[in-house]
Amino acid sequence: MNIHYFKYKLLAFVCVGIALSAFQSANYSEEKSTLTYQSKKDSVQTPANFGFGRKATQAEIDRLDIDVRPDGKGLPAGSGIVLKGKAIFETKCVACHGVGGIGGINGSLVTNKNPLDKKKEKTIGNYWPYATTVFDYVRRAMPFNAPGSLTNEEVYHLTAYLLNANEIIDDKTVINAQTLPKIVMPAQKLFVPDDRKGGPEIK
Numbered sequence: 001m002n003i004h005y006f007k008y009k010l011l012a013f014v015c016v017g018i019a020l021s022a023f024q025s026a027n028y029s030e031e032k033s034t035l036t037y038q039s040k041k042d043s044v045q046t047p048a049n050f051g052f053g054r055k056a057t058q059a060e061i062d063r064l065d066i067d068v069r070p071d072g073k074g075l076p077a078g079s080g081i082v083l084k085g086k087a088i089f090e091t092k093c094v095a096c097h098g099v100g101g102i103g104g105i106n107g108s109l110v111t112n113k114n115p116l117d118k119k120k121e122k123t124i125g126n127y128w129p130y131a132t133t134v135f136d137y138v139r140r141a142m143p144f145n146a147p148g149s150l151t152n153e154e155v156y157h158l159t160a161y162l163l164n165a166n167e168i169i170d171d172k173t174v175i176n177a178q179t180l181p182k183i184v185m186p187a188q189k190l191f192v193p194d195d196r197k198g199g200p201e202i203k
């Protein structure tokens with residue numbers, strides 16, 4: 001290879017190298033400036049609304065805002081008795097939860113006191129810490145095939161029945177917003193509030 005040819009070749013390489021790196025940095029700075037420009041533009045131009053949706057009405061909020069707390073906050077007006085709850089249970093619940101709330105295809109709700117029963121299922125009677133949860137859960141989730149279809153009165157009757165079937169109340173007790181939160185569940189003592197300090201917030 002002649003020396004002049006080599007010099008030109010080297011020069012050509014160097015030139016291409018410079019051009020490439022200049023192109024890259026130009027590209028880079030252009031990209032950077034576009035990004036900065038875009039983020040400024042977005043934050044300034046966020047519209048006040050997107051042109052769809054509307055404020056929920058109070059009636060719509062009330063339909064969803066149905067939680068009942070352990071202390072009874074959120075319980076509606078109304079009351080329930082065991083006998084009426086039994087009748088409702090036998091038409092709307094028995095198919096999935098069994099006769100008397102024991103041994104249904106979707107699980108028992110009532111503790112089976114029969115010593116021959118080895119299944120030891122978790123039920124309202126042996127596992128639920130708060131009586132108010134029976135009302136809350138049944139109202140929001142049951143019957144499984146038609147949640148939300150029960151009236152408050154029906155839920156009170158069913159709550160009375162399920163508590164009586166689990167031998168927690170007698171068959172004369174009237175269940176309402178005052179009496180239900182006062183019922184102490186057999187399993188409440190099995191739950192210990194975890195108030196240790198210094199770990200994660202949610203344990």
Ligand code: HEC
Pocket residue numbers: 089092093094095096097106107108109122123124134137138142143144145158
């Ligand atoms: C079509 C079947 C079906 C019917 C009818 C039904 N349930 Fe249920 N129930 C289920 C299923 C399935 C679960 C479990 C749901 C889950 O774990 O998410 C369940 C769970 C429950 C639980 C919670 C049990 C626990 O210990 O976790 C209660 C209480 C309950 N049902 C009450 C009722 C009452 C009261 C009725 C009648 C108004 C009823 N169910 C009707 C299927 C049914």
